[in-house]
Amino acid sequence: MTTTEQTHLVTALEVRIEQTRRRLARLRDEGLVDRVTLPQAGWTRAWFATQCGAQAAAQWPELALCQPSWLMRDRTAARL
Template identity: 75%
Template sequence: MHLIIALGVRIEQTRRRLAKLRQEGLVDRITLPRAGWTRVWFATPYGVEVAADGPELR
C-alpha cells in the first residue's frame, strides 16, 4: 500500500495515515502468517460507500 499511495514519504507516515483511516472505519487489515506476517489492507463497506460518494470516483 505504501508503494501505491505514498512512495515519496516515510513509511511511518503511511502507517499513521492507515491507522487513522482504520480508526474511522474506512479501512481494515488482516495479517497473513504464512506470508511473513504481511498485513493486507482493504476498504471496509463503509469506506467503499464514502469513496463512491466522492467526485473522484464518479
C-alpha cells in the first residue's frame, strides 16, 4: 500500500501531483489498483494493487523476484 503522495515522490517528482492523481485514477478505472480512504490519517488515500494489477505486474521481468506472499482481497481488508 502507498499513499498518493508517496507514489508521487517515487514515480513522478518532476510533474505536479495532480498528474499522479490522474494516473492513479486511470489505473483504478482499468481495475489495476484500488484505494481506501483513511479517516484516522486526515482522509489520506491509500492505494493497493488489485488481483488483476498484481497479475499484470508479475509478468514484468523486473519484478520476477518480488512476488508478493499475499494480496489485498477487498477494500475493507485494506482499510483494516
